[in-house]
Amino acid sequence: MSSTFAFTVHPRARLGEDLARVWSPLGRVPDPVYDTALRRLPLRPISMAGIHIGGAHIGHVVLVPFGARHLLSSPSEGRARVHRAVDKARALGCDVVGLGALTATVTAGGVSLRGRTDIGVTNGNAFTAAIVDDQARRLLRDAVDHAADPHVAIVGATGSVGAAVTRLLARDRAAARLTLVARSTGRLEALAADVGRQVPTTTATTMDAVATADLVILLTASADALLEARHLAPGAVVLDATQPRNTSPTLVDERPDVLVVDGGVVDIPSLRLVGGNIGLPDGRSYACFAETALLALTGHRGHFSIGVPTLELVDRTRGMAADLAHLGFRAAEPTSFGRPVTPDRMATIVRTANTASTLALGMAS
Numbered sequence: 001m002s003s004t005f006a007f008t009v010h011p012r013a014r015l016g017e018d019l020a021r022v023w024s025p026l027g028r029v030p031d032p033v034y035d036t037a038l039r040r041l042p043l044r045p046i047s048m049a050g051i052h053i054g055g056a057h058i059g060h061v062v063l064v065p066f067g068a069r070h071l072l073s074s075p076s077e078g079r080a081r082v083h084r085a086v087d088k089a090r091a092l093g094c095d096v097v098g099l100g101a102l103t104a105t106v107t108a109g110g111v112s113l114r115g116r117t118d119i120g121v122t123n124g125n126a127f128t129a130a131i132v133d134d135q136a137r138r139l140l141r142d143a144v145d146h147a148a149d150p151h152v153a154i155v156g157a158t159g160s161v162g163a164a165v166t167r168l169l170a171r172d173r174a175a176a177r178l179t180l181v182a183r184s185t186g187r188l189e190a191l192a193a194d195v196g197r198q199v200p201t202t203t204a205t206t207m208d209a210v211a212t213a214d215l216v217i218l219l220t221a222s223a224d225a226l227l228e229a230r231h232l233a234p235g236a237v238v239l240d241a242t243q244p245r246n247t248s249p250t251l252v253d254e255r256p257d258v259l260v261v262d263g264g265v266v267d268i269p270s271l272r273l274v275g276g277n278i279g280l281p282d283g284r285s286y287a288c289f290a291e292t293a294l295l296a297l298t299g300h301r302g303h304f305s306i307g308v309p310t311l312e313l314v315d316r317t318r319g320m321a322a323d324l325a326h327l328g329f330r331a332a333e334p335t336s337f338g339r340p341v342t343p344d345r346m347a348t349i350v351r352t353a354n355t356a357s358t359l360a361l362g363m364a365s
Helices: 015-019 024-028 031-040 068-073 075-091 102-106 125-142 160-171 185-195 250-254 287-297 311-323 343-364
Strands: 005-009 046-053 056-063 096-099 120-122 151-155 177-181 201-204 215-218 237-240 259-262 265-267 272-274 284-286
Touching: 005 046, 005 075, 005 287, 015 024, 015 031, 031 068, 046 287, 056 075, 056 287, 068 075, 068 102, 075 096, 075 102, 096 287, 120 287, 125 160, 125 215, 125 237, 125 265, 125 287, 125 311, 151 160, 160 177, 160 185, 160 311, 177 185, 185 201, 259 343, 265 287, 284 287, 287 311
Parallel strands: 005 056, 005 096, 096 120, 151 177, 151 215, 177 201, 215 237, 237 259
Antiparallel strands: 046 056, 046 272, 265 284
């Protein structure tokens, strides 16, 4: 028996652009005005869109009126606003709520909501890890096939999704080498020691460490574009699964040899949002959204993914997705900043990487 769900979102880096998704005239207001208003006014969360899957209304998108930089700079206030959004979800009659983007970060992956018994909570990170892992393996097969020993760098490796993706890639030895990048050296070294028993692993605290990676996976909690053209090897592939994203469209212009793929995007063909949107076309969602939908459609009650998901929980979401395969719930075909990645584009990246690899071998000899 299915249940109903809510999914929390917030304005990202461009406040006016995202608020226009609620009501188009809001896009005319300058960002500095929104910055002041969102910080100072006790704005209430709102239901900005209805969620329909398979022709049935099964939930609501609830907007937390606090921007990405607000959440990161004022986490206590951000946490309070997320809690009020969960109250709103319950008032709407929802049985489970998913924490989108930085609403998961400021609640410690939902840990601060663990005491709620009136509504289930999930941070969406288990299915996000599963989808990012699926996307990474496809890119390793289709765009990094030149590498006999594929080198994968994971930025944000100690985060909730990052740690799970790292463990998935190491468990199945999908990469020949791993470079783990994060700010917390203690957790970083502990994770590296664990997965290093399966795959050769190095660690770093700066983005410079990804310069030799064939595939760079971005999984940080930041409001800024952290990855720059100078950080990447010729023909590198980037899987950006961050919201707000850590890559800028200018990266494609600066480095036409590099492929940037939108990470964590799921295909649900019958999905429709009525009244607003979350920046994706009908039929597609973010994996954290999709995890919450999976729970609702399978009638789940209570909390699900809180804090860092175990690999067992990741595998469980894959099982739920398989049971609902007739509705989609699989990694979407690759896009780059929302545009389809054509076979020609993929072939160009492979040729560039092959050439760079050949030149490197020649110089080494």
